[in-house]
Amino acid sequence: MKKITIEPVTRVEGHGKVTIHMNALNEVVQSRLHIVEFRGFERFVQGRPFWEAPVLVQRLCGICPVSHHLAAAKAMDVIVGAGTGEGLTPTAEKMRRLMHYGQMFQSHSLHFFHLASPDLLFGIEADPNIRNIIGVAMEHRDLAIQGINMRKYGQEIIQATAGKKVHGTGAIPGGINKRLTPETVEHFMNGPEPQNISKMIEWSLGALNFFKDYHKKNRDLIDNFASYPSSSMSLVRKDGALDLYHGVLRAVDENGEKILHDIDYQEYAEYIGEEVKSWSYMKFPFLKHMGKEKGWYRVGPLARMNTADFIPTPLAQKEFEEFKAYTNGKPNGMTMHNHWARLIEILHSAEVMKELLESPEITEGELVVKGDRQETGIGMIEAPRGTLIHHYDVNEQDQITMANLIVSTTHNNKPMNKAVDMIAREYMTGRAVISEGMTNAVEVGIRAYDPCLSCATHAMGQMPLDIQIIGPDGDILDRKVRD
Amino acid sequence: MADRISIYIDKKEYFTTEDKTILEAAQENGVYIPTLCHLPETESSTSCRICTVMVNGRPLTACSTPVGEGMEIDNSTTQITEWRKSVLEIMFTEGNHFCPSCEKSGNCRLQALAYRYQIMAPQFPYQFNEREIDATNDKIIQDHNRCIICKRCVRAIKDEHGRSFFAFIDRGHKLRVRLDRKLGKELTDELAEAAMEVCPVGSILVREKGFETPIGQRKYDLERIGADIEQNGQMKNHE
Ligand code: SF4
Numbered sequence: 001m002k003k004i005t006i007e008p009v010t011r012v013e014g015h016g017k018v019t020i021h022m023n024a025l026n027e028v029v030q031s032r033l034h035i036v037e038f039r040g041f042e043r044f045v046q047g048r049p050f051w052e053a054p055v056l057v058q059r060l061c062g063i064c065p066v067s068h069h070l071a072a073a074k075a076m077d078v079i080v081g082a083g084t085g086e087g088l089t090p091t092a093e094k095m096r097r098l099m100h101y102g103q104m105f106q107s108h109s110l111h112f113f114h115l116a117s118p119d120l121l122f123g124i125e126a127d128p129n130i131r132n133i134i135g136v137a138m139e140h141r142d143l144a145i146q147g148i149n150m151r152k153y154g155q156e157i158i159q160a161t162a163g164k165k166v167h168g169t170g171a172i173p174g175g176i177n178k179r180l181t182p183e184t185v186e187h188f189m190n191g192p193e194p195q196n197i198s199k200m201i202e203w204s205l206g207a208l209n210f211f212k213d214y215h216k217k218n219r220d221l222i223d224n225f226a227s228y229p230s231s232s233m234s235l236v237r238k239d240g241a242l243d244l245y246h247g248v249l250r251a252v253d254e255n256g257e258k259i260l261h262d263i264d265y266q267e268y269a270e271y272i273g274e275e276v277k278s279w280s281y282m283k284f285p286f287l288k289h290m291g292k293e294k295g296w297y298r299v300g301p302l303a304r305m306n307t308a309d310f311i312p313t314p315l316a317q318k319e320f321e322e323f324k325a326y327t328n329g330k331p332n333g334m335t336m337h338n339h340w341a342r343l344i345e346i347l348h349s350a351e352v353m354k355e356l357l358e359s360p361e362i363t364e365g366e367l368v369v370k371g372d373r374q375e376t377g378i379g380m381i382e383a384p385r386g387t388l389i390h391h392y393d394v395n396e397q398d399q400i401t402m403a404n405l406i407v408s409t410t411h412n413n414k415p416m417n418k419a420v421d422m423i424a425r426e427y428m429t430g431r432a433v434i435s436e437g438m439t440n441a442v443e444v445g446i447r448a449y450d451p452c453l454s455c456a457t458h459a460m461g462q463m464p465l466d467i468q469i470i471g472p473d474g475d476i477l478d479r480k481v482r483d
Numbered sequence: 484m485a486d487r488i489s490i491y492i493d494k495k496e497y498f499t500t501e502d503k504t505i506l507e508a509a510q511e512n513g514v515y516i517p518t519l520c521h522l523p524e525t526e527s528s529t530s531c532r533i534c535t536v537m538v539n540g541r542p543l544t545a546c547s548t549p550v551g552e553g554m555e556i557d558n559s560t561t562q563i564t565e566w567r568k569s570v571l572e573i574m575f576t577e578g579n580h581f582c583p584s585c586e587k588s589g590n591c592r593l594q595a596l597a598y599r600y601q602i603m604a605p606q607f608p609y610q611f612n613e614r615e616i617d618a619t620n621d622k623i624i625q626d627h628n629r630c631i632i633c634k635r636c637v638r639a640i641k642d643e644h645g646r647s648f649f650a651f652i653d654r655g656h657k658l659r660v661r662l663d664r665k666l667g668k669e670l671t672d673e674l675a676e677a678a679m680e681v682c683p684v685g686s687i688l689v690r691e692k693g694f695e696t697p698i699g700q701r702k703y704d705l706e707r708i709g710a711d712i713e714q715n716g717q718m719k720n721h722e
């Protein structure tokens with residue numbers, strides 16, 4: 001069997017390695033995405049006082065620290081007896097939501113404008129030297145400037161709510177440590193152009209229109225590239241609305257039938273298992289009652305469009321209806337539609353930020369509540385990339401004794417492997433050498449899931465691109481190393 | 484009234500009185516000398532040595548050395564700055580200081596000094612010593628990973644009979660500070676707060692006190708360590 005190795009996948013934060021296993025007839029037998037998952041953190045927090053976790057855990061990832069911060073804080077709310085999500089003061093709840101939607105807005109903007117739009121604007125097979133944000137800036141200046149400003153707005157929201165752009169300390173067990181001042185609110189609502197919320201909403205709509213227009217002209221790519229049906233999982237609000245901060249856990253199958261019936265996520269461990277495979281450091285989560293083979297699912301923006309019944313803000317709801325109509329209301333399995341879904345979430349996040357900024361509780365009210373101490377706390381949140389689970393046990397002396405984290409990239413392990421395999425079969429069958437187009441396609445396929453490889457992996461140093469073709473006897477037939 | 488004398492710090496003349504230490508004389512004249520273990524109104528432990536200055540060509544600790552007429556003191560030569568940096572770097576590599584998740588971040592004297600002396604990466608290898616976290620007391624948690632053995636807690640936190648709540652145990656590299664088990668039960672909330680405050684690092688933590696003051700609003704976020712002394716030459720007995 002021949003084995004071709006591509007690593008790392010560029011423009012995916014961290015690094016990934018792809019191996020393509022081929023037989024003597026140059027047919028793809030199997031493809032695998034290897035992600036080195038670093039679980040050192042779970043050991044590192046053992047013994048630490050529990051209130052440190054929301055701050056400590058952000059160091060897992062420089063890309064979505066807010067999601068880790070909030071998931072850990074939600075777990076610690078449970079520990080200090082502040083309830084499992086509904087018990088916080090309105091101020092604490094709203095400040096945290098603002099922080100989270102600000103994060104969603106900036107992370108999705110970064111992804112769309114910096115990482116995804118080059119692929120769309122220049123085509124998958126384009127030279128990587130143009131197919132990047134610099135290329136976008138040179139040829140589509142408006143889009144690049146919007147991307148930068150949208151990101152900046154989101155980051156400033158994070159800074160105002162968490163104290164810092166990266167690695168803040170806003171959320172504490174049982175609540176939050178600050179409110180916004182009326183001046184800050186005024187700044188975000190009516191600040192000088194373009195840094196105000198109306199502009200953000202306008203640009204979010206503009207980005208959506210750009211995508212939909214592109215879609216019309218490139219149906220084949222957007223609809224068929226690495227598309228496959230699957231189940232989807234996410235939190236939804238109790239009434240079925242899209243909710244990225246809190247809710248019950250729902251999964252639907254490829255036909256839209258519920259396979260996880262809005263459960264209380266404190267009980268997630270009864271429903272979600274994690275399979276270990278010998279060739280991968282990263283586990284494969286699955287729904288226990290469906291079994292390892294059938295129980296896998298997608299998470300992230302696309303999955304959320306499949307699980308939610310509606311979006312509770314008007315402009316995003318309109319877009320949602322259009323999105324759903326495209327598949328006649330059925331779940332959408334088109335990998336590249338992740339980008340479409342992400343753009344709808346950008347718009348939704350902007351609308352939610354506006355609502356929150358307008359609410360009086362964001363500038364006044366109590367910050368923290370506490371109740372009876374508990375031993376176990378589970379926090380769950382819809383991170384930009386999908387469902388994020390933090391689970392802790394704390395002893396009587398306030399020390400963390402156990403931590404288990406399941407990050408979105410891990411949930412999407414199987415879906416990403418599936419996408420890579422499809423691409424490999426399409427590009428490689430009958431060929432024994434890796435083309436530039438194939439390498440790019442693998443990147444684009446993985447990127448649609450926006451894996452945060454640096455949180456799931458802690459790559460020590462940057463590895464060069466290493467491509468190997470290994471013959472049926474295990475000999476290296478060809479090897480390309482790109483620094 | 485003690486006699487008025489003149490001294491020279493970095494070649495500049497200042498006036499003070501005979502009953503002062505170099506540190507006190509410098510502070511009242513608005514000259515900052517860094518300290519870690521020093522605690523006003525208690526006997527010096529001179530354990531940290533960060534306050535080392537050159538006195539008439541000899542290295543001495545400013546917190547414990549009395550002034551003398553005409554003394555020539557160097558406080559900011561390259562050599563002294565390098566010494567101080569080394570002291571800080573040894574502390575950082577010897578313990579396990581993980582500032583981002585430490586409640587003392589922003590209020591920590593060690594961290595503040597590292598910023599003031601612009602320490603980027605230590606020149607010494609990290610020791611990764613295994614230190615424990617003692618969470619047996621009801622009011623406080625002791626994180627030995629961060630203790631710099633300054634003895635401030637031992638000197639400052641006492642009951643009404645003058646008995647110290649904290650004491651050093653063991654010797655050499657095993658030396659650590661321990662809260663007396665029996666006496667520790669009598670630790671009040673006020674004393675627990677005071678112990679956390681007096682500890683220059685984050686080694687003494689009051690239970691569940693974490694991150695209530697946002698980053699950016701903490702003591703040394705607002706001004707660098709020593710700025711108060713430099714701005715106000717009249718401050719007496721500043722710690
Ligand atoms: S616990 Fe704090 S105050 Fe006590 S010796 Fe250690 S560093 Fe100094």
Ligand code: FES
Pocket residue numbers: 517518519520521528529530531532533534535544545546547
């Ligand atoms: S402050 Fe003088 S020796 Fe520590």
